[in-house]
Amino acid sequence: MGLFKKTTEEKANIAALRTADAALHANQRREQAAGIDYETPEYQQLNAAANKAAAKVSRWHGGTR
Numbered sequence: 001m002g003l004f005k006k007t008t009e010e011k012a013n014i015a016a017l018r019t020a021d022a023a024l025h026a027n028q029r030r031e032q033a034a035g036i037d038y039e040t041p042e043y044q045q046l047n048a049a050a051n052k053a054a055a056k057v058s059r060w061h062g063g064t065r
Helices: 008-033 041-054
Strands: none
Touching: 008 041
16 A cells, blocks of 8 residues: 555455445435435445445545545
8 A cells, every 4th residue: 555556455445435425326316306305225225335335445535444
């Protein structure tokens, strides 16, 4: 792990985080369009996956580590 150079694992984790966030936000848009204003099981599952992915990524790249 370097300051500016990312390992293959870090790149994969960042990509996984971006994918999880995109799925969460797409679901949010669908639910808002349908008038749903509470946390559905699908939302909770996608949010948990996004949080799990964020735990593997440094704050520099949008994660929580």
